[in-house]
Amino acid sequence: MLGYSSLVEPQFTSLSELRRFALGEGVSAQALFGEGAMLNLVELMPDALIPPHSHPHEQLGVVLCGQLKFVVAGHEHVLAEMDAYALPGDVEHQAQAGSQGALVLDVFQPVREDYRDAAQ
């Protein structure tokens, strides 16, 4: 008993050791779940497409490798390495990897319970 005020313990892990789960065709992820937010390392195969969708969760992220093209409200945003984004909840968005694929670190708040289920 360390006396933390939270029910969640500190976590330290290699992202590579986390269970990989599928998010769609050519898209897989590994997630670290906090209390009110989560990290999601997403690997997209070349040209992999995440079709238009929305969720109430706020989403932020950084492109770590490759290129990712977002479409939000009819506008294209092409992101390269170390480009970042912040999308409020309930904003419809589409994303597609470039021809070299992409590695993206996503953040959701609150935690996506559907991802927690998928990661188990």
Added chain:
Amino acid sequence: MLGYSSLVEPQFTSLSELRRFALGEGVSAQALFGEGAMLNLVELMPDALIPPHSHPHEQLGVVLCGQLKFVVAGHEHVLAEMDAYALPGDVEHQAQAGSQGALVLDVFQPVREDYRDAAQ
């Protein structure tokens, strides 16, 4: 007027273009502020030390380059590239970069208003 349900608009930016602010000796950061969470890209010079501290905000993060040693509850956790962590709020922690320095992507929820002030 795009009709977003949130007061916050979608944001797309290169992290390198964000204003850099000091977090301590040998430690600087660039932040992207969302509504309920934020990204903070932290650059630590070799051996730079962030002394023991705590905050009510939950903190998650990933080491992108170099090495970072956390001390939490008397335990050392040495993190290398693509190692991640999740710290509940109000947990005292210390961090120190390795001899090559470190580049770390931190996430806080909720937003750290002290960082918003510092970044202006």
